[in-house]
Amino acid sequence: MTNPALAGRMQGELSSILGTETVIALTTGGAVAVAKTVKVANQASVDVRYNNPQEYREYLAKEAGIPKHINPLKPTNAYGLDSQQLRTYFEINGYHVNSVKEASQGSGNAQVYAINNHPEIAKIQHSPSTSNLPLKNRSQHEGEYIKFTLKKAEKDAAGIMKPAVKDAYGNSKVYIIDPTTFKKTAKDSIFYNKQGQRLQYINREYKVVK
Known part of the structure; x- marks a missing residue:
């Protein structure tokens, strides 16, 4: 089961990198979404989280099945x-x-x-x-x-x-x-x-x- 307290702490940490709206969306999508958010946060290294926020964003996107780039004219x-x-x-x-x-x-x-x-x-x-x-x-x-x-x-x-x-x-x-x-x-x-x-x-x- 997902630990609600851990999910809450991860929400605060991720908000500083991704923005509050994005993290709330991820962590209010039910137990599966919360578990995935916590899993992603735990897997990323401290160096990636704090020294290269863009790399961490791309890492989170990949884990969530989101493409790195979408061509707006041929998406x-x-x-x-x-x-x-x-x-x-x-x-x-x-x-x-x-x-x-x-x-x-x-x-x-x-x-x-x-x-x-x-x-x-x-x-x-x-x-x-x-x-x-x-x-x-x-x-x-x-x-x-x-x-x-x-x-x-x-x-x-x-x-x-x-x-x-x-x-x-x-x-x-x-x-x-x-x-x-x-x-x-x-x-x-x-x-x-x-x-x-x-x-x-x-x-x-x-x-x-x-």
Whole structure:
């Protein structure tokens, strides 16, 4: 069993490195999450913890199954991460993340986060599969997916207009999907499978672009 007192001490220690919000998220995810946090903290050496905080962050991310780097314009290695892992990835890398409401036409099952100080990403969204739910409760896409919404044109602090961020094909949204379960399509969007292959929606199904 996890020792609650030990978990509390680890929470305080990790907060100085990762930030309080990230650690609370890790340690309030149930017994398994607490045990994993304590295990990770105990395994790391004192030298790594205090002399190289960035190395320790990367170590924690690896232990939690979080990639070291996610390309915001082609985030294919993000597929399979849950919403908390996605949030933790950005927080570990120094970005301010907060929850926002899902679009009004959504199913209510998605987790959406604003990435406030990222140069390219405005929002990320993780939508779990709803294919096992009653028809009226399913999302329009049904299958699990991750969506990165890129930043719109906006003025910087000096009042200079910065252009909108687009991917290599001129799209403002990047989806990572399972083409066998994902339904329909979306405007101004590019779609990849988890193998990193670009997909095209043809005759109501997704096919790999060759």
